[in-house]
Amino acid sequence: MNSVIDLLTRHRSIRKFKPDPIPGDQLQAIIASAQMASTSSSVQAYTIIAATDPALKKELARLAGNQAYVEQCGLFLVFCADLNRLRKATEQSGEVFHQNTESFLVASMDAALAAQNAAIAAESLGLGICYIGGIRNNPDGVAEALKLPELVYPVFGMCVGVPDQEPSLRPRLPQTAVLHENGYQSDRSDEGVRRYDETTRKYYEERTGGKQSITWSRSMADKYRQPVRAHLKPFLEKQGFRLE
Amino acid sequence: MNSVIDLLTRHRSIRKFKPDPIPGDQLQAIIASAQMASTSSSVQAYTIIAATDPALKKELARLAGNQAYVEQCGLFLVFCADLNRLRKATEQSGEVFHQNTESFLVASMDAALAAQNAAIAAESLGLGICYIGGIRNNPDGVAEALKLPELVYPVFGMCVGVPDQEPSLRPRLPQTAVLHENGYQSDRSDEGVRRYDETTRKYYEERTGGKQSITWSRSMADKYRQPVRAHLKPFLEKQGFRLE
Numbered sequence: 001m002n003s004v005i006d007l008l009t010r011h012r013s014i015r016k017f018k019p020d021p022i023p024g025d026q027l028q029a030i031i032a033s034a035q036m037a038s039t040s041s042s043v044q045a046y047t048i049i050a051a052t053d054p055a056l057k058k059e060l061a062r063l064a065g066n067q068a069y070v071e072q073c074g075l076f077l078v079f080c081a082d083l084n085r086l087r088k089a090t091e092q093s094g095e096v097f098h099q100n101t102e103s104f105l106v107a108s109m110d111a112a113l114a115a116q117n118a119a120i121a122a123e124s125l126g127l128g129i130c131y132i133g134g135i136r137n138n139p140d141g142v143a144e145a146l147k148l149p150e151l152v153y154p155v156f157g158m159c160v161g162v163p164d165q166e167p168s169l170r171p172r173l174p175q176t177a178v179l180h181e182n183g184y185q186s187d188r189s190d191e192g193v194r195r196y197d198e199t200t201r202k203y204y205e206e207r208t209g210g211k212q213s214i215t216w217s218r219s220m221a222d223k224y225r226q227p228v229r230a231h232l233k234p235f236l237e238k239q240g241f242r243l244e
Numbered sequence: 245m246n247s248v249i250d251l252l253t254r255h256r257s258i259r260k261f262k263p264d265p266i267p268g269d270q271l272q273a274i275i276a277s278a279q280m281a282s283t284s285s286s287v288q289a290y291t292i293i294a295a296t297d298p299a300l301k302k303e304l305a306r307l308a309g310n311q312a313y314v315e316q317c318g319l320f321l322v323f324c325a326d327l328n329r330l331r332k333a334t335e336q337s338g339e340v341f342h343q344n345t346e347s348f349l350v351a352s353m354d355a356a357l358a359a360q361n362a363a364i365a366a367e368s369l370g371l372g373i374c375y376i377g378g379i380r381n382n383p384d385g386v387a388e389a390l391k392l393p394e395l396v397y398p399v400f401g402m403c404v405g406v407p408d409q410e411p412s413l414r415p416r417l418p419q420t421a422v423l424h425e426n427g428y429q430s431d432r433s434d435e436g437v438r439r440y441d442e443t444t445r446k447y448y449e450e451r452t453g454g455k456q457s458i459t460w461s462r463s464m465a466d467k468y469r470q471p472v473r474a475h476l477k478p479f480l481e482k483q484g485f486r487l488e
Contacts, residue, residue, distance in 0.1 A: 004251060007248060008277035031419055038373075038374075105476070120252065136346065155349075178275070182297045182390075184393055224331075
């Protein structure tokens with residue numbers, strides 16, 4: 001429909017990068033784009049930490065579950081939700097700072113909206129990106145490595161760099177499954193999942209030369225049949241967040 | 245630096261719209277863009293509800309705190325975090341579904357990344373957007389109006405439409421305040437806030453012809469000196485989310 005929509009709909013995560021660093025003016029443009037994303041009541045409750053030190057990148061790669069591309073990418077960004085700055089602003093104005101699940105969510109959302117703008121800016125420059133949720137595998141270790149103060153937590157990381165692979169697009173749920181009109185329509189979702197299970201089964205068969213044949217539903221069951229990152233809430237509380 | 249970055253850095257929220265509806269092919273492209281955003285392990289844990297019924301839009305405008313533009317915009321989207329679809333997929337595969345704070349966060353993030361792609365796609369088509377966090381003012385009412393099942397909650401709304409105003413860009417924190425290198429740097433944040441307080445004081449003075457003069461820090465203190473949306477956690481638990 002237009003070149004921006006072409007860019008958005010051609011996204012795929014890149015997990016193999018050339019070692020080229022990201023020039024300063026590109027980083028500046030990526031962060032400027034991130035900052036102009038919408039922010040709830042202008043709170044801008046996030047901080048972005050660029051890991052440029054090779055030893056730090058190596059440590060973050062290890063903490064994220066030995067993901068080599070965290071170390072190899074030209075630029076590794078950690079998007080942190082940050083209520084610390086807001087607490088300071090509130091207390092230095094002579095008020096008591098209140099926080100709860102809502103402010104935790106707002107800070108996490110602000111970080112996410114900024115990150116997605118950063119991702120698109122990077123891709124518009126011909127770079128590739130990959131979100132790293134694995135940064136929450138060992139959030140204590142990450143918080144220590146990045147010297148995060150109270151009320152700051154690492155939401156996710158993002159590899160940015162010059163792509164050294166050309167992966168195919170990964171199919172998504174049918175649009176009918178995720179877009180409902182005037183109210184939630186379970187039947188649309190169910191029917192879409194049935195079709196998508198077929199699509200994903202074929203997709204994995206083709207990608208593995210017939211060796212693997214797994215539907216989306218089955219891979220979701222494999223993921224959620226046990227608790228995932230159950231340490232997150234205790235970590236957040238230790239970091240000072242009150243999830244009330 | 246390029247036209248995409250120009251688009252990203254020219255964003256401002258639009259709160260006055262012409263009544264024109266959004267053509268079907270534009271809606272289709274906006275949602276297709278949303279769906280190609282990154283998603284944690286392909287979980288795609290969100291559902292987008294397009295409110296097209298005028299009575300429903302009116303009710304959502306009321307629930308969001310009488311925000312007239314919710315009713316007036318050509319298209320009102322509600323981005324919902326959705327673990328319901330994942331629970332079904334897991335249970336229909338014969339497994340027990342586990343959820344916690346991590347899966348709540350993943351679903352909320354997935355909704356946010358999709359939403360930001362939708363926002364950019366819409367803006368690339370010359371449309372304006374405004375996130376509506378006010379949808380969480382009365383989430384029970386919204387969940388009822390949209391017939392949301394268990395494990396689905398409205399993260400935020402988004403007005404989309406033909407702009408009928410040309411607001412100026414709202415200044416952001418200095419880049420030095422939000423971008424740190426190799427570790428959290430409180431001094432950078434503090435110094436940035438000091439400069440930003442000056443910027444925002446001047447910005448509001450100019451915008452109000454000298455009548456209002458408030459810094460960012462003071463407006464944050466005014467926001468956080470009392471609990472904001474303390475009902476959110478009980479609502480989420482009632483909706484079936486286990487924030488453990």
